[in-house]
Amino acid sequence: MGDTKILIVDDELIMRESLAGWLERDGYYVETVASGEEALEMLKATRFDILLVDIKMEGMSGLEVLSYVKETDPDVAVVMITAYGSISTAIEAMKNGAFDYLLKPFDPEELGVVIDKIIQHQDQARENLFLREQFKDRTRFESMIGQSIPMQDVFDLIQDVAPMDSTVLITGETGTGKGLAAKAIHTNSPRCGGPFVIVNCGAIPEHLMESELFGHQKGAFTDAKETKKGRLELAHGGTLFLDEIGEISMRMQIDLLRILEDRVFYRVGGTQPIEADFRVIAASNRNLGEAIKEGIFRKDLYYRLNVISFEMPPLRERKEDIPLMAEHFLHRFSQETNKAVDGISREAMDEMMLYEWPGNVRELENAIERAVVVSKGRNILPSDLPIFRPEHFSLPTDNSLKEIEKQHITKILSDNQWNIAKSANILDIDRSTLYSKIRRYQIQKAS
């Protein structure tokens, strides 16, 4: 109550004083003035939450005071005080933005109800404002975490593009959270009630891709025992997320381009055209511009996908997010493993901050998971993070990221005697992705 400031504007002294006295007993801060002109002067110096304004006054009328307030500070609640004779003016005032009106003399209960209602309304507005401000200062968006400027920019972008139906292309290195960003766009879009269908273009072998995307009719090919809906059809009403779009074959690129243009396709072996309504979000860790130059990605498909695009920042460019994310993963894994590990030593954190994280957030997540498992005490120590130790990992300083990735994959393959399944598991990528990287980097078994 004490925080609420009320200004009473009435040219009758006895009304001002009796009302002020009554409201002061309630603990409100109350000021009184005898005219509209005085009210305007007072309002220039002090902000009030509520104005109780008599409609009929000498000089400036109550309606003029209302109009001034609504123009300068619309959040101030104005209650008009009126006699029986001027109810029509009070109704006009309501149309002009007055919160309510009271007929003189008013029932104390009625006055209390109006004041309570205003305070409740203003509290709610303040809470909404607070929530909006808090949203601006967010550290999380859906499952993404980050308080760094690059991540705040990403959150803002997602918030902006989500309500549209445009195709979105998300670029960024492996492990930066492109899939999470795509999911966040879907969740915040009008299609959120529909399905979110993922197609991992790098993981589906080329000969299965057509059937996966378009579905097939029973008997279309030897193994087609039943008619099956493809992912495009399943995405109807929702969002189709084409992950690792850079890995798709040239032939499929042509089909995909046609579908994106027409939104009509045929199941494999089918003759009936199928229409599907879905939004497309594509992601790639490849530089598609370079892929176009290399002739392995179609320019027209790129332009079709690249309506709105943004890049997920690599972890090394937002290191200030590492402590926040590390704490988040620590909490999650300590709960999952039921281990009482609840802190990260300063030294371990220093090492994490110095490391370049070529595998980005996914690598950090895996590192913390491992550290929680091997940790002997309540705190994670540098020794729990052996991947950072120089004897286990040496980071070339002058190589490109691709070269680092190639070296890392070569090392993991070599350490695991070229066991693809095991190596892919350690690298936390699909086997097909590992195969495609082996091909791309031309990694060969050491003789």
Added chain:
Amino acid sequence: MIVPFEHRIVIFPMGALETELLKRIRQEICQTFSYQTELIPLPKDLSFALDPDRNQYHSTLILEKLASLAPPHAIKALGIVEVDLFIPILTHVYGEAQVGGRACIVSTYRLREGLSPITEIYCNRVAKEAFHELGHAFNLRHCKDQTCIMHYCRTVKDVDRKSDRMCRYCKVLLQDEIKRLGGV
């Protein structure tokens, strides 16, 4: 709390208020506010405060009269009247007080609401509202705690619902004010 012996809370009852009711109010004032009480009959003629158009009595004018009638040793003056009270902007009031001032008043008119004067409910209501107004005279504001006697009641049902005691917070503020007025 020890208060100066010469300081009293003077009660001005109007008309034939029930002895039991007055006895109870005096006892409770003594317990809660630590002051002895004194009864001085209020002049029956309150016509100076009567508004003939409304047929109600302007409580602020009666308060001023009470303050002037109170003897020098009266630290506070509490009027208890049977007439219907109003302040110009409101249709009616159960009572009024000079916040942090000398006088306060309570009306039994609307608290009775068809009840017989001797009922427990009626006595409770008057005692609670008298206490409430006296609290204002001791500089207390309305309290958010719905059970506290300083909670503002819009209806007699609210009065019936609240307790006849101050919350811990209001008690502390009351003690502070009594201390400021010379109590130890």
